[in-house]
Amino acid sequence: MANASVQRMSQLMAKTLRDDPADAEVLSHKLLVRAGYVRRTAAGVWSWLPLGKKVLANVERIVREEMDAIGAQEVLLPALLPREPYDATGRWDEYGQELFRLKDRKGGDYLLGPTHEEIFTLLVKDQCTSYKDLPVILYQIQSKFRDEARPRAGILRGREFLMKDSYSFDLADEGLAESYALHRQAYQRIFERLGLDYRICAATAGAMGGSKSEEFLAPAEAGEDTFADCPNCDFAANTEAITYELKPVDASGMPAAEDIPTPDTPTIETLAASLGVPASATLKNLLVKVDGEIVAVGVPGDREVDLGKVEAHFAPAVVEMVTEADFATRPDLVRGYVGPQGLGEKVKYVADPRVAPGTAWITGANKEHTHAKNVVAGRDFEVDEYVDVVVVQEGDPCPKCGTGLKLDRAIEIGHIFQLGRKYADALKLDVLGQNGKPVRVTMGSYGIGVSRAVAALAEQTADDKGLCWSKEVAPADVHVVAAGKALQTELALEVSDKLAAAGVRVLVDDRAGVSPGVKFTDAELIGVPQILVAGRRAGEGVVELKDRRTGEREELPVDEAIARLTATS
Amino acid sequence: MANASVQRMSQLMAKTLRDDPADAEVLSHKLLVRAGYVRRTAAGVWSWLPLGKKVLANVERIVREEMDAIGAQEVLLPALLPREPYDATGRWDEYGQELFRLKDRKGGDYLLGPTHEEIFTLLVKDQCTSYKDLPVILYQIQSKFRDEARPRAGILRGREFLMKDSYSFDLADEGLAESYALHRQAYQRIFERLGLDYRICAATAGAMGGSKSEEFLAPAEAGEDTFADCPNCDFAANTEAITYELKPVDASGMPAAEDIPTPDTPTIETLAASLGVPASATLKNLLVKVDGEIVAVGVPGDREVDLGKVEAHFAPAVVEMVTEADFATRPDLVRGYVGPQGLGEKVKYVADPRVAPGTAWITGANKEHTHAKNVVAGRDFEVDEYVDVVVVQEGDPCPKCGTGLKLDRAIEIGHIFQLGRKYADALKLDVLGQNGKPVRVTMGSYGIGVSRAVAALAEQTADDKGLCWSKEVAPADVHVVAAGKALQTELALEVSDKLAAAGVRVLVDDRAGVSPGVKFTDAELIGVPQILVAGRRAGEGVVELKDRRTGEREELPVDEAIARLTATS
Structure with a gap:
């Protein structure tokens, strides 16, 4: 050797500290600073000291080896990116405040790359012209920039961070599935070599778009994600991504709906108390504005609406809460007594799958101080669209086997997406097919938070004496x-x-x-x-x-x- | 093995092209694009394709090995930097339009690091508190950002580029000299291993400040620097950095100055022709404004003023040419007939060392259509300050041995600076000395253009068939x-x-x-x-x-x- x-x-150069830094909330932040691995340069912006840089380089090496092993080719794209391609896909605007935007000396618009789908799509459009040039998987290990609203947790969520991002380009859906599977396996090998405890969870695609996506989550108290784990079967999912099948019930014996006077019951709590029923027997209808249009969202009275899910469903439309002013313009919507009966003519009605056809509810009667009971979904009102919008709770049934789910905090260390043709469509990425006709390319995108993995490892392996690295990662x-x-x-x-x-x-x-x-x-x-x-x-x-x-x-x-x-x- | x-x-993924890209002016740009090593993403912003990334990684490895060998410690600092430290040293403003500035979502001012003196100074201030903690040399290999006015020449001069920058921190001048010498040796080994033909040239410190500085220049047609090489002795210098000793001559036998009518001789050429003397017998006086104040610059009539040198001398003051409007406000300055006689009372007069005390000149008489002859420096006029401001020409004498210099174009591949205490003073970097009293730290800063070295290698080694890498660098x-x-x-x-x-x-x-x-x-x-x-x-x-x-x-x-x-x- x-x-x-x-x-x-x-x-x-590694000054150790006896005390935790005053601004540190999470274990990895405290220990990486105290042990002289990292130092804060600005909010959410970190410097890696010699020991930290060694660990980071070790993680990079492992990622590189496993990416090379699946035939991925390493490239290096710039961080300073022109606006135009991000305009073409709509992400210049959609990214909102999270995107660092800047102008050059000539007034041209640029951004600091938060992720590089657009630029890779254009690169492949330049380099690959024939079906013979595909499939191709490209990756880079590079600093990414995101203007987080509240950078916190040290290097777990920074505004500049090191990421391995890769992109696959295939002719057909089967090819994409294969590139996706290759990444899934490479990620498993990477996280195993790193010595991370992790789960692969079903996830939502979020702003990235596309169909299938899974997250690699490392369970840790400091994590910002919550995932549900079934103690009985192999089901695991980010709680944001849990969906339930719609299960209609038979309501043929249910008596007709009838109004009941319910003075002074503007909330679910006061209503349930005054009627002596559990909150779960009531149907709560939340009004939101989607790009300015009012939409009603129905969920059982004992459940909270997850606004993140509502936003994700309607994205890129903007979702806002309704205000006094909105009610003033809509006298047909009786505040505190809104019910879905006849609502379809007034506003769009979306409901959680728990409000399945045939279920009966106590809900607003669309009159002051009045509710209605025996209001049956599909009989007394129509649901325009079923969307999983409730906050998942510990003990909710596993969508696969029905067992009560366990909830845990976790750090997202990897995310793999089947993007499909969203970016190829926006940027017109075609190659000539075997028959001489253009074929629209299908894509995947795959990320590993390299600097975040260091923090996740610190979180999972530290003990009360300090950090505790595995051999492959240790400085x-x-x-x-x-x-x-x-x-x-x-x-x-x-x-x-x-x-x-x-x-x-x-x-x-x-x-x-x-x-x-x-x-x-x-x-x-x-x-x-x-x-x-x-x-x-x-x-x-x-x-x-x-x-x-x-x-x-x-x-x-x-x-x-x-x-x-x-x-x- | x-x-x-x-x-x-x-x-x-490496599509080769038969033809040179339309916008390519220099050899390395043409060949690196044609051979599928790099692609342009935006003006001055490049993507490294798989072959290019391999070469880049090889150069990085060699740089890393030689930096480690001199005991330098690798770190990784952010590219996104807060404004405050750059305000403290004045560089937030001094950098002018070359600095990419941006705001975060809260309106805070940030910049993209063009070089990291300030942040390293603060890091060492945090980490090193005692004389025992020094000396220390830190380095990183990282993307840098500079908003070049005219990004050109492919990756030779980009707006985002890969750089190795290192910084030394010492207690005393001798320590700095040693850290500087270590770098000089490491750079020699690096460029030799890379297979680059290079010269070490005396250089100006420019915006960086500090005292001693040398450049590593790789001779190449595509280079943007001009360096002078003595065919007789070991003298080599960037032409911007050549200075001549002031050599007074004996003017005791020189007749008194006298006016001569010179109608219609507004230029040196018309003047010399009408008098039948060489242009070198005349003294040309250029007027500029330095932060708004008029300054006259005197050089022999056959020489051009190097405005870059004038700017460097007066930096950070802003130098502009005088305009019609300026002459209108100063009737005492007769356009086309300005002479240094009595000028000292009106404006500051700086002159090239060629205008040494005792030299006699034909120059303006400060009257319309009139010049004066036998005007002797030190007798008929005073020079406020001697500054080397002429454009150096092929054949100018070597400042060391007097032999005619040879001029060549070259690419700056490395630059080493003895900064001294400029940054330590601005940011108050002290450590406790052996006697218990604070000692102000002295610094050096050292750069290698890693991506530029790839282009320089391409320039120097390519032949008419294409690129031609050395073994250590080849993909x-x-x-x-x-x-x-x-x-x-x-x-x-x-x-x-x-x-x-x-x-x-x-x-x-x-x-x-x-x-x-x-x-x-x-x-x-x-x-x-x-x-x-x-x-x-x-x-x-x-x-x-x-x-x-x-x-x-x-x-x-x-x-x-x-x-x-x-x-x-």
Whole structure:
């Protein structure tokens, strides 16, 4: 094995801190700052110090190797991008405030790439002209820019971050499915090699567009995503992406709807209390404006509407809450007493699948202080469109097997999309088919948050002493501690050189004037997998070898320690 | 040696072009586009295709290895930077239109890093508090952004480009000199390994500030810099940086100055012709405005003023040419007949060292249609300040030995600066010294244009057939060409696999339906150092091995060809 390097702590720029930074909320933020891996440069904008850069480079290497292994070709596109292609797909506007926009000295409009679908589409349009040129998978590892509203959680959600993005181009749907499957497998290998605990979850495509999409979620308290996990079957999904089948029920024996006076019951709580029924027996109708048009959204009275889902459904239309002013212009909509009966003539009515045909409800009667009971979906009112809009709760039935779901927080570390022809249509990406006629190309897009993966790893593997890296990712293989005076330092440096000569990457704490206690604490905080201590018994040529994760320690002769460490490298 | 990869041309995204792109002016631009290494994404903004990315990665690797070898520590800072530190050093304004500025969603001012002195200074201020923490050298390889007025020459001068920038921090001037020397040596090793022909030239510090600075210039027609080279001694300098010693002459025997009527001689040419003297006998006085104040600049009549040098001298003040309107407000300045006599009371007078004390001149008499002769510097007029402002010409004397200089065009591939305390002063970077008192830190900054080095290499090594890479930089070690039908393709792929198994990086042209002629032309255009052809004699197990640079070719048995190629890898 080739020579590896010895990094001396006495020369390393990595100031460790005893206390958590004041602005840090999540574990990875606290520990990566305290252990001297990263420093904040501006809100959501981070600098990677030498130790952090080493970990980042290791993650990059693993990603690169596995992408190369599926035949993906590495390229490097600019971060500074012209507006025009993003206008063509509508994303210049759709991205909203999240997009960093700027002008050049001539007044031309540019953006900082948040993701590169448009530019890759144009590149392939330039490079690939025939069916023979496809399929092709291209990837890059590059800084991306998104102007997050509230950059938080350290490098988990920054405004500039390192991403591996790749794009597949295929002639037909089967080809896309294959490129997608290749990525899915590569991602599994990558996250396994990184040592991340993760789940593959059904996801929504969001602003990206397209049909099928899955997320790779790393369970962690600090995560911003919530995913549902079935304890009984293999179902797992981002709660944003859970959809239920519509299950009509038989309402043939249900009595006719009838009005009931319900004075002073403007809320579901007051209504349910006054009638002595559970809130789940009532139908709540929320009014929103979709691009200015009023739309009613019906859900059972005990459930919350997930506005994110409503927005996702109507995107790119803008969804707003109705205001006093809106009610003033619509006297036909009785505030607090809106019901879906006859509503179809007035506004569009969308409802959660729980409001299936045949279900009966207590709901507003469209008159002041009046509700109606035995109001049956499909008999007394029509639903224009069924959309999953409720906030998923712990214990909701698994859509696959019906078992109560478990909810967990997670970090999104990867996302794969079957985009289909959205971008190819907007930018007219065709190649000549075998029959000489143009074929519209179908695309996939695939991302891994490289810098975020470092934070996710920190979150999942850290313990109360500090960071705790896996061997492939760690900034060094062995942390050698000179715990004592000249004798110990000499031995530590000698051992370090021997290890490096055998290909082991060494970090050696040779700092003068720093106590053994501080060095031990720093070694555990920094989290290199093996710690070798030249201490009390250095004179006899005996060192201590400690496993950072398990804490197991053993005293053994220097040569044996070296042999053991080189054997595993 | 570890397994290397086989890249099949049938799957590679690298469309070669027969014709030069219409907008290409320089060789590297033409060839890198034609050979499928890069594509233009916007003005001055480039995408690196798979072959280009491989070359770029090779250059990065060499830079990284040599920076690591001098003990520099790799970090990664953001490209999106806050305004405040650049305000503190004045560069937010001084950078002018070259700086990409943008606002975030909250209206905060940001810039895209053109170079990172400020941010590194702040980082070290945070990380290093004691003299024990220094010296430190930090580097990164990262995309930089500069809004060039006229992005041209392909990737030689882009608006987004890849740069290695490093920064040294020392306690004392001797330390800075040592860090500077380490960089100088590392740069020599880097450019030698890259196979670049280069010169180290004295340079001006420009907007960067600081004292000593040298440029690494790669001679090339396409270069934007001009450097002077002494054919006799070791002197070499960017023409912008050449300064001459002031050499006073004895003017004791010179007659008194006297006016001479010179009607209709508004230019040096008309004046010299009418008097029958060479233009070099006359003194030309150019008026400029420096931050609004008029300044006169005196140079011999046969020499041009280098406005860049005037601007550099007065920077950050803004230099403009005087206008009709300015003359209208200053009747004491007689247009076309300005002379330095008595000028000192009216405007500041700076002159080239050629206008040394004791030299005599024919110059304006500050009266319409009148000049004066025997006007002696230091006797008849005073020079407020001597500044080297003339455009250096081929044949000008070497400032060191007096031999006539040779001028050449070159590409700036590296630049090293002794910054001193400019940034440390502005951002108050002190560490505690050994005596317990704060010590102001002294800095150096050092850059290599990584993407530009690729273009410079292309410029210097290409021939009339195409690109021609050195082994360390080439996208592959061997280009295997299947020149024929199934038999040849089979042999080509077999050879490729064997080579790869022995650690040789292979590009194999296995394209079906592409003629051998086109494949040969592409192989020479792409410029991999060795070309192995499975052709006419494939059936006998005989291949042709060709050296891309020399054109030498040899037929030999497959196994011998493989043995020879693996021996050199």
